[in-house]
Amino acid sequence: MSDTASIVTRFAPSPSGNLHVGGARTALFCWAFAKGRGGRFVLRIEDTDQKRSSDAASIGFAKDLHWLGIFWDEGPLWQGTGGGEHGPYFQSERLDIYNAQLQRLIDAGHAYYAFETAAELDAKRKAATAAGRAYRYDRAALQLDSAQVSANLASGMPAVIRLKCPGRDVTICDEVLGEATIPATEIDDFVIRKADGFPTYHFAVVVDDELMRITHVLRAQEHFTNTARHMLLQDALGFRRPVYAHLPIICNPDGSKMSKRDKDKALRKAVAERSLTSPPAATVDASVWNAWLADKNIQLDLDAAQRLADSIGVALPEINVDDFKRSGYLPEVIVNFLALNGWSPGNDIEKFDLEFLRTHFDPRRVVKTPAKFDRAKLLSFNCDAITSMPAEEFERRAAAHGSAYHPDFMARLGPSGFTMLARASQERSKTLDEMFRGNRFLLVADDELCWEMGKQVQKAMLDGSPCGADHLEALLPILEGHASWSAADLEALVKPFADERAAGQLGKVAQPLRVAVAGGTVSPPIFDTLAILGRESSLARIRRCVTHFKSLREANTR
RNA sequence: GGCCCCAUCGUCUAGCCUGGUCCAGGACACCUCCCUUUCAAGGAGGACACAUGGGUUCAAAUCCCAUUGGGGUCACCA
Numbered sequence: 001m002s003d004t005a006s007i008v009t010r011f012a013p014s015p016s017g018n019l020h021v022g023g024a025r026t027a028l029f030c031w032a033f034a035k036g037r038g039g040r041f042v043l044r045i046e047d048t049d050q051k052r053s054s055d056a057a058s059i060g061f062a063k064d065l066h067w068l069g070i071f072w073d074e075g076p077l078w079q080g081t082g083g084g085e086h087g088p089y090f091q092s093e094r095l096d097i098y099n100a101q102l103q104r105l106i107d108a109g110h111a112y113y114a115f116e117t118a119a120e121l122d123a124k125r126k127a128a129t130a131a132g133r134a135y136r137y138d139r140a141a142l143q144l145d146s147a148q149v150s151a152n153l154a155s156g157m158p159a160v161i162r163l164k165c166p167g168r169d170v171t172i173c174d175e176v177l178g179e180a181t182i183p184a185t186e187i188d189d190f191v192i193r194k195a196d197g198f199p200t201y202h203f204a205v206v207v208d209d210e211l212m213r214i215t216h217v218l219r220a221q222e223h224f225t226n227t228a229r230h231m232l233l234q235d236a237l238g239f240r241r242p243v244y245a246h247l248p249i250i251c252n253p254d255g256s257k258m259s260k261r262d263k264d265k266a267l268r269k270a271v272a273e274r275s276l277t278s279p280p281a282a283t284v285d286a287s288v289w290n291a292w293l294a295d296k297n298i299q300l301d302l303d304a305a306q307r308l309a310d311s312i313g314v315a316l317p318e319i320n321v322d323d324f325k326r327s328g329y330l331p332e333v334i335v336n337f338l339a340l341n342g343w344s345p346g347n348d349i350e351k352f353d354l355e356f357l358r359t360h361f362d363p364r365r366v367v368k369t370p371a372k373f374d375r376a377k378l379l380s381f382n383c384d385a386i387t388s389m390p391a392e393e394f395e396r397r398a399a400a401h402g403s404a405y406h407p408d409f410m411a412r413l414g415p416s417g418f419t420m421l422a423r424a425s426q427e428r429s430k431t432l433d434e435m436f437r438g439n440r441f442l443l444v445a446d447d448e449l450c451w452e453m454g455k456q457v458q459k460a461m462l463d464g465s466p467c468g469a470d471h472l473e474a475l476l477p478i479l480e481g482h483a484s485w486s487a488a489d490l491e492a493l494v495k496p497f498a499d500e501r502a503a504g505q506l507g508k509v510a511q512p513l514r515v516a517v518a519g520g521t522v523s524p525p526i527f528d529t530l531a532i533l534g535r536e537s538s539l540a541r542i543r544r545c546v547t548h549f550k551s552l553r554e555a556n557t558r
Numbered sequence: 559g560g561c562c563c564c565a566u567c568g569u570c571u572a573g574c575c576u577g578g579u580c581c582a583g584g585a586c587a588c589c590u591c592c593c594u595u596u597c598a599a600g601g602a603g604g605a606c607a608c609a610u611g612g613g614u615u616c617a618a619a620u621c622c623c624a625u626u627g628g629g630g631u632c633a634c635c636a
Contacts, residue, residue, distance in 0.1 A: 014636055049635055118634060125633085134560045134632070160634055177563065186561050186632075194634040201636045225562060225631050246563090249629070253569075257629090337570090340585090344571055348584045367571075370629055374569050377586040387599070428598040438597080456596085498595090510595035522597045 007039030008215050011072075012205070015047045017060030018302065018320040021373070022220060022250045022258060024068060025338040029247060030218050031070045032339075032354075032361035042212055043075030043082070045090045046205070048198045064321040068331050069354050074212070086212040091204045098199040101207050101237060102161055102192070110236040111192060113149050113159045114141035136188040137162065161193040163233060170228040175245035176366040177221075182228040190229060206230050210239040218363060221246045221370075245363040248342045249370045252317075258373055263309075263316045264292075264299050270314040280311040318375075328401060328431030333382045341371040351381070383430040394429075395422040401432040409436050412443050417532050420487075424528035441518045442532065446540040449519045451548060456521040460511035461549055468512030469549040471501060475509065476542055485535040487527035494527070516545035 009030040013023050034041040045059060062078045065071075074084030088094055105111035114137075121137075128135035141162070144152075153159060165188065171181045192203035199207070209217065224246045234241055252258050271293070279289040284304045292298050300308065309316045318324045324334055335354050344367075345352065345360045352360075386394060399418060402410045413421060421442075425435035441449065451457060461468040475497060482493055494509060502508035510526045517538050523529045530538045 012636090046636060052635070114634095116634095121634085129559085132559070136632095158634090172562090174563095180562060182562065188632095191634050196634075198634090200634070205636090220630095221563080222630060223636090226636095228562095248564090251629085255628075340570060342570095346572065348572070350571080350585060368564055369571095370564085371571090372569060374586065377570065380586055383599080427600095430598080434598090460596085494595095506595045508595090514596060518596090520596090524597090526595055 006213075006215060007034050007037045008042060008213050009034040009039065009218060010042040010044050010209070010212065010214050012044045012046050012208075012219075013061065014049065014052060015045050015058045017058050018260075018322050019061035019064035020258075020260065020320055021318075021324070021334075021338060023061075024064065024321050024334070025250065025341060026218065026220060026247060027065060027070055028068070028335060028338055028357070029343070029361060029363070029366075031072075032357045033216060033218060033363060036358045036361055039215075040073040041070075042084070042086070042214065043072035043089065044208060044212065045076060046201065047090055047092045048194075048201060048204050050196055050198060061321075064325075067325060068321065068335055091208065092198070094204070094208070095197065095199075097211065098193070098204060098207055102199070102203070105163070105192075105236060106161070108236070109164065111161050111163050112142060112189075113144075113153065114162050114191075115144075115152055115157055115159050116140070117158070136185070137190075139189055142189075158195040160191045160195050162189040163192050163229075163236065165189050165232055166235075170231050172224070172227045172231065172244065174224070174227075175243060175363045177224065177246055177368060180224075182225060186225075187228055187232065192233070202226065202229050202233060206233040206237065206239065209242055210234070210237070214242050216243045216245065216363075218245045218247060221249055245366065247366060248368060250341050251370050251372050253372050253374070255372065258319060260319050261299060262319055263302075263305050266314060266317055267300070267305060267308055268293075268296070270309075270312055274312060276312070280308065283308040283311050326405060326433070328433030329378070329382050330385050330397075330432070333378070333385050337378045337381050341373065342366055351384075379430050386429050386432070387427055389426075391423060391426060394426045395419060398422050398425075398429075398432050398435060402436060405433070406436040409443060413532070417534075420528060420532045421524065424524040424532070428524075435524075439518075439523065441520070441523070444519070446537050447544065449517075449541055449544070451515065451519055451545065454520075457515055460515050460521055462553070464508075466501070468508065468515070469546070469553070471509050472512040472516055472542065473546050473550070474501065475513070476539075476546055479542065480539060483535075485531060485538070487525075487531040490527045490530050513542070517541045 011023075011027040011030045013019075013027075019027075031041045033039075043062075043065075059076060059078065062076070066079070071081050074086060075082045075089045077083050082089070102111065106113075124138070125135040142164070165184070167184045169181050169184050170187070171179055173179055190202060191200050193199050208214075227244055227246075231241065233239075250258050252262065279286060284292070284300060284307070288300070288304070292300055299305075305316060316323070318327055321334065325331070332353055335357070336350075336352060339352075339357050339361075340350055343361065343365055344350065345356075346365065389397075395418075399410070399422070402418070410418060421435055421439070425439075429435055451461075461472075466474075475494070478493065478497065479490075482489070494513070495506065498504060498506045498509045511521060514523050514526050514529065515521060517523070517529060517533055524532070533541070
């Protein structure tokens with residue numbers, strides 16, 4: 001690690017429209033490590049699985065990377081960044097390169113063709129497992145003479161290429177895990193080119209890391225044992241050995257691996273609890289629904305999952321960076337919190353920004369243990385960030401969030417209403433989304449507001465004498481006689497009323513008012529709420545409420 | 559199951575390499591009280607961990623071994 005000027009790291013995901021938080025953290029650490037040492041950060045797309053990469057251009061996750069503030073020096077061209085002299089950066093466009101390297105291996109006797117079908121291998125694997133043995137490829141294809149191989153190839157028989165492993169133990173040196181030796185018996189002659197002509201992950205990684213001059217490989221710990229294979233490949237090809245650092249996995253609170261499948265899991269649970277047998281209207285069509293219910297391995301696409309969740313009223317767990325964005329988390333908070341999963345700068349520092357991470361990140365301070373993703377702490381960090389930002393900034397960012405995710409809300413409020421709501425909401429917002437999610441009553445038509453008789457409403461409206469409903473009724477004519485409707489004016493009007501009628505206990509008056517206009521006991525500060533709603537709307541709601549509770553009480557006394 | 563790795567509060571972690579300053583520090587969550595027009599936020603307190611068992615040593619969270627527990631991995635996925 002002495003020649004810091006030439007440090008090159010890479011983030012190498014498979015193509016996807018969304019960036020997973022685990023991937024985001026890997027990208028973050030790769031970026032920080034390289035950029036903090038004057039090096040380069042490369043983005044490479046691992047799209048060698050034709051089944052999964054039907055849409056090779058789908059690097060929608062690039063937007064997530066940019067949102068977090070991570071930009072690549074080299075990689076796919078995307079919104080003004082990318083390019084570079086080691087491209088192409090899509091592996092599917094590098095087949096010629098792999099084939100040339102593959103040929104070198106064949107020529108040198110380090111690799112060989114094999115003709116077993118996937119089904120045959122599968123059967124052997126099952127048999128081995130049933131017999132309680134670990135399956136290893138039996139090298140049957142190595143017995144084929146070269147004439148036979150040529151004939152098979154010439155006849156167009158499907159073939160894979162396997163690496164001929166040297167049969168020695170491999171010792172991995174890892175910056176975070178230290179040294180580990182994988183016994184030779186654990187590594188069989190693995191496939192390096194698939195029958196479809198594409199290289200496997202192992203082969204493409206090794207070739208590209210060499211050709212793209214990658215010096216440091218930071219990746220998730222699930223790749224740790226793969227490293228032995230990669231080292232064998234490097235030796236066979238005569239390549240350099242990059243420095244490895246394997247990052248601990250990020251898991252759910254229950255210890256399971258955080259996965260996009262968790263969304264489907266949550267949905268299946270909700271569907272089962274509600275005993276739904278057919279899909280709610282306008283969510284997914286019946287055939288998809290049936291297939292999904294029948295097979296736990298089938299995942300709904302993201303949009304369909306979201307529609308279904310909205311329809312049955314369940315919150316999907318946030319898994320992708322975009323999910324957290326939608327939930328109203330700030331990118332700088334995500335960056336901060338993600339970095340804290342698996343790494344810490346020491347000295348009891350835990351609030352920091354991207355720039356701090358860039359200058360302080362060191363893989364040697366990465367912990368070895370898997371981290372459980374603690375949403376409560378993330379939420380707390382987000383709250384701190386929101387409540388400490390300047391009011392104008394909060395307003396601007398909340399407006400952007402609202403326009404993207406709650407256009408109906410923005411339209412209903414109008415610019416001045418939005419400003420009032422934003423000002424009233426900042427100090428009680430843990431996310432940018434809360435002011436929208438929590439104030440649905442603002443969207444309800446005045447004559448459609450309902451008052452559900454929960455314990456809190458009961459207490460606010462009917463307990464004591466005079467009760468809240470009495471106060472409300474007395475207050476109504478005073479409000480009706482008042483033209484000005486600013487929060488300050490309303491406060492100046494209601495405070496004296498409370499002093500006189502409720503012994504100065506503003507709550508005795510504010511709560512009934514709140515219930516009247518919001519339908520429940522939770523809203524922004526009451527005078528702000530009234531001002532946001534406006535005079536006509538507020539009065540209409542209060543009148544209806546007075547009537548509503550009056551008839552309710554009459555019915556009860558009868 | 560084979561192999562590899564790991565093990566400090568419920569959670570994220572500091573400390574471990576270079577044993578003594580650690581009857582273990584911070585943060586989130588939790589509990590209590592205060593403040594309060596709701597909900598939050600805020601203020602003040604509090605409870606909470608070195609997995610277990612053996613060594614080594616004058617001395618171990620720190621070094622060694624075993625056990626137990628957890629994770630990862632064993633594909634023509636990446």
